[in-house]
Each structure stands twice: as structure tokens, then as C-alpha cells.
Amino acid sequence: MARFRKTLGWISVAAVTLALGGSAVAGGNPAAGDLRSFPWRAKNVILVIGDGMGDSEITLARNYTVGAAGELALDRLPYTGQMTTFSVQETDPSIPDYTSESASTASAWSTGQKTADGRISTSPSTDQDLTTFLEIAQDRGMKTGVVSTADITDATNAAAMSHVAARGCQGPADMASCPQDAKENGGPGSIAEQAIDHEVDVLLGGGLSRFEQTITGGPDAGLTVLDSAAAKGYEFVGTRDDLLASDGTKLLGLFTPSHMSVDWAGAVAANPPSGPQRCTEDQRPANEPSLAEMTTKAIEALTHRSRAGFFLQVESASIDKRDHVSQPCEQIGETVALDEAIAVVLEFARTSPGTLVIVTADHAHTSQITEVDAAPAGFSSILLTDEGGEMLVTYGTGSTPEGQQHTGSQVRVAAAGPQGWKVVGLIDQTELFDIMERAIGAS
Amino acid sequence: MARFRKTLGWISVAAVTLALGGSAVAGGNPAAGDLRSFPWRAKNVILVIGDGMGDSEITLARNYTVGAAGELALDRLPYTGQMTTFSVQETDPSIPDYTSESASTASAWSTGQKTADGRISTSPSTDQDLTTFLEIAQDRGMKTGVVSTADITDATNAAAMSHVAARGCQGPADMASCPQDAKENGGPGSIAEQAIDHEVDVLLGGGLSRFEQTITGGPDAGLTVLDSAAAKGYEFVGTRDDLLASDGTKLLGLFTPSHMSVDWAGAVAANPPSGPQRCTEDQRPANEPSLAEMTTKAIEALTHRSRAGFFLQVESASIDKRDHVSQPCEQIGETVALDEAIAVVLEFARTSPGTLVIVTADHAHTSQITEVDAAPAGFSSILLTDEGGEMLVTYGTGSTPEGQQHTGSQVRVAAAGPQGWKVVGLIDQTELFDIMERAIGAS
Secondary structure (H helix, E strand, O other): OHHHHHHHHOHHHHHHHHHHHOOHHHOOOOOOOOOOOOOOOOOEEEEEEEOOOOHHHHHHHHHHOOOOOOOOHHHHOOEEEEEEOOEEOOOOOOOEEOOOOHHHHHHHHHHOOOOEOOOEOEOOOOOOEOOOHHHHHHHOOOEEEEEEEEEOOOHHHHHHHOOEOOOOOOOHHHHHHOHHHOHHHOOOOOHHHHHHHOOOOEEEEEOHHHHOOEOOOOOOOOOEHHHHHHHOOOEEEOOHHHHHHOOOOOEEEEOOOOOOOOOOEOOOOEOOOEEEEOOEOOOOOOOOOOHHHHHHHHHHHHHOOOOOOEEEEEEEOHHHHHHOOOOHHHHHHHHHHHHHHHHHHHHHHHHOOOEEEEEEEOOEOOOEEEOOOOOOOOEEEEEEOOOOOEEEEEEOOOOOOOOOOOEOOOEEEEEEOOOHHHHOEEEEOHHHHHHHHHHOOOO | OHHHHHHHHOHHHHHHHHHHHOOHHHOOOOOOOOOOOOOOOOOEEEEEEEOOOOHHHHHHHHHHOOOOOOOOHHHHOOEEEEEEOOEEOOOOOOOEEOOOOHHHHHHHHHHOOOOOOOOEOEOOOOOOEOOOHHHHHHHOOOEEEEEEEEEOOOHHHHHHHOOEOOOOOOOOOOOOOOHHHOHHHOOOOOHHHHHHHOOOOEEEEEOHHHHOOEOOOOOOOOOEHHHHHHHOOOEEEOOHHHHHHOOOOOEEEEOOOOOOOOOOEOOOOEOOOEEEEOOEOOOOOOOOOOHHHHHHHHHHHHHOOOOOOEEEEEEEOHHHHHHHOOOHHHHHHHHHHHHHHHHHHHHHHHHOOOEEEEEEEOOEOOOEEEOOOOOOOOEEEEEEOOOOOEEEEEEOOOOOOOOOOOEOOOEEEEEEOOOHHHHOEEEEOHHHHHHHHHHOOOO
16 A cells, blocks of 8 residues: 555654654653654553544544533544555455444454454454454553453453454354354354453453353363353453442443433434424443543553553443434433543553553544534434534434444544654554554564 | 644754755755645645545545555645644533534634634634635735635535634525624624625636625625625636636626536445446536636636735535545545646646645545445445446445535645745644744744
């Protein structure tokens, strides 16, 4: 790809940003709080994904909460660029698919290679397992963690820690679409099984039901995935209280049968527009932790009595899921939940300057802000923002409120810390793999 | 605004990028071709605007032409960030308008201050003239130019070089909305009159009809604006051939009565989707120059036998105008026209490293890329791209194909040359004024 050549040209800038890291020019101690200053190598990598969080979704959340001129935590990352998110066709991988989804996109940054929609870190057409950054990090002795508000076996998370032909193959009983991956057929098993077999140190999110299924092949046949995890030394937590009380370092936290609950509520978009409305906050059940709490706990677990670095992937999944169903309040609430997790991550990075932080999205989505007196073709709602403005949010990529689609726009990518400057300019999603790999010195 | 404080924190990076400009670290002569290396000060400033060119519009044009993995000229700018584009309410400027338009947004970067939609470099509510960057540049002895495919008196251009209460006040006969600005009432006159009275050195675009109107007040009362321009020493050119043959340095080129013609043609979006289609290129009439040709000529005119620096604003106006009417091919063609002009600008900047180049949009727009088999609520078309892909483009912010609206998403901002690094991160549109002002040493 022609664009990849550009990155090489940045070596001159790299030399200078290195100089900045240890230089008096910065006017301070680079180890004490500047997200731009850093050592050359990253000890830790934290990749934060807003699923479906295009620039429009970011702007919506900013406008509603801190105001159009305000600053979210995600706005504080010093390096910014744009990122392409296309996938490729299964039957002819030389032809792009201009509108991708979470499996192909997460596979792209997890493996550095493009694949087809629905695939989990396997190659298009040939169905080969592609080495993931998580595996590389583990090989180098780093601890690893995956945190998400979705099923922990959902696509974005799955691509970090497993290889299957179809994203639906989440538990041992879900293998109809990828029999070749089933353990009884010599495969690595479902996504849930692979997460445990990979011994990812920290797994926090939804999706308990997948882990209650019974393993059908291999040495753990007859056990549930939960039993298998216990045998491998995982501590299981199932509620917010249990999570907050835990000091485990090999932690499996599954708080809901499938996706976790959303934080906010409000009226669905309609035609003519619903509202004007204010969103209802604080809707998350008390037994479910927030994404920020899970992120805090994951970092604690990954650093507790450990001098090894870590790789942590954090996802707010339901920005996407609530955008699909034209729910502006729920979508904004999940963006805010992500932003609170980003604040946690940035505070850790500020005091641990060997931490590369990347914040981006897997793909863009439907929601748009338009004139309050417009008559959009789709489904809309007028929100009354905290600063007293009126904002019309509209959803028009599907013919029903429940049927909205991903969009193919390039998305924002932002970074802080070692090698973070490499996201400046235009990159492709596969380059995140290269950036993370180089940051830990693995290439 | 809280966000503005962040910029001050960048002083450390500034020192380092300065070091890069003159340093052996860069591995080459900073005067010979690296768009990242530069002197501290800008001699020239070139601001390139894609009207309505959000990230989705950029992605559409890239996918269709050079391919999803390809690189447009605009992708080559080394510094990138996101930019907020909101305007403010006329009656209460403390309340944002989350969906802005060209007049308020161009006023924001032209003056460094937010205003209400429709205003041309005048303050909301109080209707005071706000000093523009073009005026500051002229005060410092710089030459100035404005190039656009719209009426040269249309909003984006108008805000650079005039002050009126309403964007419609383009010619002496168009002053009904802003009688206080008419010359016979002691005002500065219409936008066309002010462009000439300001003696902007190069004015190239559409909008001849405004200049054929008769001035109704002041010393030139009774003359047309064209006559007034001739009296002030402007050379007039009305065709592509005349433009290419001209070696004038004070140049008024008006090639169409109103907006210039678009470059490409194709089927309008529909429901169900039109297409699959290929766009028809090369539709511009032979007597109209391309935006790249106008840009080339403007730079020639502004630098001919001149050691003064210059400020040039270049706009591709009909990305917006064709997005409003759901015409994907025409919209992409105008994005490509802009990109060809950007290639001209970057080639000039490469050999004139004291040139700050900024490429951005005034606001985001409607068009989205979604699944080829989706059934969007609005109006869609399937395009067959140069690389053999199928891309569905959809328009859903209006209830008719002709009635699509601006959107309020943050947009891409990119830069090259002196002070260009300041666009990295999240900026507001008003900060472009500050960046340009500091780049020429005027603040």
C-alpha cells in the first residue's frame, strides 16, 4: 500500500520526539506527567476502542456534556490523525469492502493484516490463523487484559485473543459456523475457550452465558469454560462488589449473561423527531461495574507485584450497539463511559510514562448532528444539552430505527506516550499493529 | 474556552519542531522539500477549504479514485487534527449553534471570533466589524488572493475580505438584508465592492453578475463594480484562455455569472438506490479554468516580481453544493478538483519552505458510506470504484434529494510548514486565525 511508505519518512520526526522525551526543552521531568514525553520504548500498551465512535459520535457526546467548546478526556491525547477502516472481500481479498465491522477491524489492528468481515484474526479465503499483538506481548513476558462492556467474547475482544472463522463462534455450543475450529475437530475451540487457554490475565465484561457452556473436545471436555478457567487458576467475580473487593491478578469477571447494561436512557429517535429531551443518567444496575471501574481494576491487577509490562485493550461496545438502534441518549452515555475510562488510563499513563495509549474506533457509524428545524429522511431526536443548546441527532442509514448501519468514513485516532506520534497523519488500521509492535521492541 | 489552554502547553513541542527545522536530525536540507521542516515564521500562508468536506467526503473521494488504501494529495500533509465548527446564536451568543454554515465558519477562522450563521466577519447581535486575517496580512505588506469555484462573493470567500451582516449582500443590488452596510447609508458596501475596495490582489472564481451591478453610493456611485475594479488597476479575465495568457499581478477573473461548473457528472441518489454507476469525468466547459489552474495562476500572480509574502485562500465550493442535492459523482469530482489544487499548493510549499499550508473544511456534511445491501432511509447511489469495488453512498439529512443539510461533526484539519504542528490535537475553527497570525509574526 502506497501510504505505508510515508511512515518511513517520519524517522526524522521520531528522532526529534525522542529528543523531546529526555530533553530540558520540555521544561520539566519527562517522567512526571507530560503525555507527550516518553522513553523510546513502551513498557505498557493500552488500546482503547470506542466501538462505532466516529467523529460525529465524539462531537455529539462533547456537545451534550462538556459543551461544544469543552474538552473530553479523549480530547487530551496529544497526537491525532485519521485512520482508514475498510476490510476486504472473502472471495477476492484484493477488493476492498468499504464498510467494515468489528471482527475484521479488530483483526486488522490485532494482526496487522486485512481480513474479511466476520473473521476473527484469521485470513480471508485461506482461513489461516494470524499472529496477534496479544500473543506477541505474551511471548515477551507481558501481562495481558481485555475489558469490554459487551460479551467478552464479542468481536472486538475476540480478535485480540483468539482465531476463528466466524465471530459468532463465541462458546463451545456456538460452533456451527466454524466446525473446523471446534476442539473435537482439532481446532483451538470457541472464543471463550481460547481466551482461557491463552491465559489472558484479566478478562472483564459481559458474556457469562458463553462460559457456562460445556466444552466438547480436548483435555477439558465435559467441563464448562468456567470450570476450565478455575482449573487454570482464574479467580471469578460476578458482581461489582466482588470485583472491587478482589485483589486477584488472574481475573475473570463476567457480570451479565450477554452484553452489560447501558448507563443512560432516553427516547428513541423517530420521524418526526422525538424530544426535545434530556437524557436520564445513572441507569446501570448496582451489581454491574462501570467501564472506568473495570479499567481501574484491570490496571491494578496487571501491575500488582509485577515488574512486567502489560497490554490492555478496553472497549466501550454499546456506542455502536445503541447507534444501530437510533438511541442517542444511550449512545452518548456509552461514549461518556468510555471517556471516564480514558481519564483513568491517562492518569495511569501520566505517572507511568512508559505507557503507549491509543484511543480510536473500529469503524464510523450512523448518527449525525443537523439543523434543529431540518426534516431528515430517517429517525431523529432533539436533545437539550447541558449548556442549554438544542441539538438534533439523526439516523438515516437504515429504513427502521432498529436497523441502522455502520459507515465507512475514516475515523479519529489519537495517542499519547512512546511512539504515539506515529498516528499523526493518515494511517490504516493495520498500522496500529506495527506501531504497538515497534513500541514494545518486538519488530 | 478551556481547550485553548492546551495550546499553550505545546510550547515545548514548538521548541522541538523549531529544532527540527534547522537540524541535522532531519537528515536533509530543510529548505529543500520536507513539508515538515520550516523556518519559525511563515512568509506565505495558503488556506485551502473543502466546503462541506468532512471525513466521510474525503473517504468517498479516496475510495472512488486512488482506492481505499491509496493516498490523495491532501493525505500528504504531515500534521493532522480535528476541529470543531459550531457557531453561536444571534440573539444569545453564549449558546452554541451545533450545525453551522459557511459564513459563520469562515468568519471564525478569518477573525478568530465566533459569530452567528449568515454573518460575514461581523459580530453576533452587536453587528460590529471584526478584523480579518486578510486585513492583518495586508497591513504587514503581504499580497492577498482569494480563489473559489463559487461566486467569489459567496460566504467562504466573503468572510476573508469583507464585513456585512448577511451573506446574501453580495452585490450593490443585493443589499436588502443589510441596508446598514450599503454605501449610501455610510456602510462599506456589498461584498463585491469591499473585495475591490480592499484591493485583494487576486480574485478568481465565479460571480460575474455581482460585479456587473451598479454601485449605488460612495465615490464610485454609478459605475459597475467591474468599472470600479478597472479604475483601481485590476486586469479582468473572463475565460480560461485569458487567464492562462495573463501575466497580471492584480487580477480579477470571473468565469461564470454565478457558481462555476462542476467537473464530473452522474446519477442523483435515489430511493431505492441509483446505480451501480461510474461517474462521467471532464465535464467542465472549456472556457472555465480548473481550480488547480486558478490556484497555479494565483500563486504566480502573488509571487511575480514580488519579495513580499502572501496570503491565499482557495476553496472548492461545490463539494458542499452537490452534497446538498445528493449528487455523489459531482461531489467527488469537486473533491478531486480540490485535491489537484492541493497538489499545486504542496509543490509550491515544497520549494518555498516558508509557506504555512492549512487544509480543512468549514463544516461536515451529509454523505455517508454504508453497506451495499443496506436500505437507507434517505437517497442512495451505488458507485463502482476505480479499484473494482462497490460503494453505497447515502444522503439522509433531508426529506428530498435536493434538501440535504450540513452536519455538525468535528472535521479534519491538516497542515504543513511553519507552525503547522499547532493543528495536531483538537482545535476550534477560531484557532486557525491565531495560528495564521502567529505564523506571520503578527501577534
